[in-house]
Amino acid sequence: MNEEREKLYGIGEVAKLTGVPIKTIRYYTDIDLLPATERTEARFRLYSMTAIWRLQLIRVLRQLEFSLEEIRAMLVGNLSPEMAIDWQLEAVGQHIDQLQRVQQVLRQAREVGQxxxxxxxxxxxxxxxxxxxxxxxxxxxxxxxxxxxxxANLPAEWRCQLLEHFTWHSPETLTSRQIAAWTEVVRLLNDPAFAEEALRFNSSSEPQAGGVMDIAEYNRQALELIQRAQSLAVQGVSPESEEAQELLWTWIRLVAVSTRRAITLDFVRELSARLPNSPSDIMQRFWTLMAELSGREAPLSYKEGFDLLASALRSLLARPRALKAVLDAPAKQAGRPGSLT
Structure with missing residues (x-):
């Protein structure tokens, strides 16, 4: 007794059964991803139910965004489904992350556009x-x-070193957090108030062009000084204390050396009026964002240390006799370049 022949379906019937376009089925067959079960004498493609189920599997895998080569490897057993799923999960995660980054930028762009x-x-x-x-x-x-x-009002030597220091190299790809930081950095760099504050902060001491202290040495001594001020502030030391006042004078001498200025009453008053107490919130925020973009730890503000020095200076200016006494003392007038410690 002859076995009943398996029913075969033409490409149009397969398209109706699966919802896959005829053009796509024909392409899968041409690249041997979905071989035809048989062909008629007229070379029309025919497909068995097994082939139709294979097509359904291909369709689902494509919806899950597996590539055709990954699907081929799975179907012939060269790639386990478990490994393929792991790969695809990673790819989908990256795609989601990219879409979230796009969403962040579009939201910011809409806000800016308004x-x-x-x-x-x-x-x-x-x-x-x-x-x-x-x-x-x-x-x-x-x-x-x-x-x-x-x-900025800076001598040429300092300007050259700052230009080198302020040459920023972006990471290859920004994370979601870095994109959020980027949008804020763009806003700050285009904000006239930020530019004004940056110029005020960097130009306030008016260093002179001739014989100025090397910027690297200035930065080293300035950092050491503010760290000491921060330590005193955290300990609750009073601005009127001997420690705070001595540190204040170290700071004044540092500015005098870097600007080639004599330490006079007018100079001290000028410092009080023109030097920033500490980096403003907008400047601190900018450098925090730049650290995020560069993958570094956010810089410390040393706000308490700057505030202590500012309070110590105000306290000194409020005591004219004490101020005159220290101005008249030769040891306090040492304005020569070199270590201030």
Whole structure:
């Protein structure tokens, strides 16, 4: 007794049964991903139920965004489903992360676009967060920082070193947190108030061009000084204490050395009026964001230390006799370059 022949289906019937377009079925067959079970004498493709189930599997795997080569490897046993799923989970996670980054930028772009006076340039700058052109992203931040340095009232030696220090190199790809930081950095760099504060902070001491202390040495001594001030502030030392006042004079001498200025009453008053007590919130926020973009720890503000020095200076200025006494003391007038410790 002859066995009943398995029913075969034409390509049009298969398309109706599975919902897969005829063009796609034909392509899968041409690349040997879905071989036809048989062909008629006229070379029409015919497919068995097993082939139809294979097509259904391919369709589901494609919906899960497996590539055709990954599907082929799974079907022939060269790639286990477990490994393929792990790969795809990783790919999907990366895709979700990318979509979230796009969402962040679009939301920020919409907010920027609603502000009067904002140009298409701002939208372009926000979009750099998603760009694969790392050098373009790096150039945007670096050029903005360099423009601020060029405007600052600094001697040429310091300006050159700051330009090198403010050359920023972007990571290849920004994380979601870094994209959030980027959008805020773009806003700050385009904010005239930020530029004004940056210039005020960097130009306040008016260093002179001739014979100025090396910026590296200045930075070393300034950091050591503010760390000592921070320690005293945390200990609750009074601004009027001998320790705080001695540290204040170390700071005054540092500024005098770096600016080639004599320590006079006018000079001390000028410092009180013009020098910032500490980096403002906007400056501190900017450097925190830049640290996030560079993958570093956020810089310390040393706010309490700066506040202690500012209070000590106000206290000294409120006591004219004490101020005159220290101004008249030769030891306090040492304004020569060199170590201040």
């Amino acid at each position: 502000r009067p006076g904002q140009s298409i340039d701002s939208l372009y700058q926000l979009g750099l967060a998603l760009s694969e052109n790392v050098s373009e992203r790096s150039h945007f931040v670096t050029s903005k920082l360099h423009a601020l340095v060029e405007q």
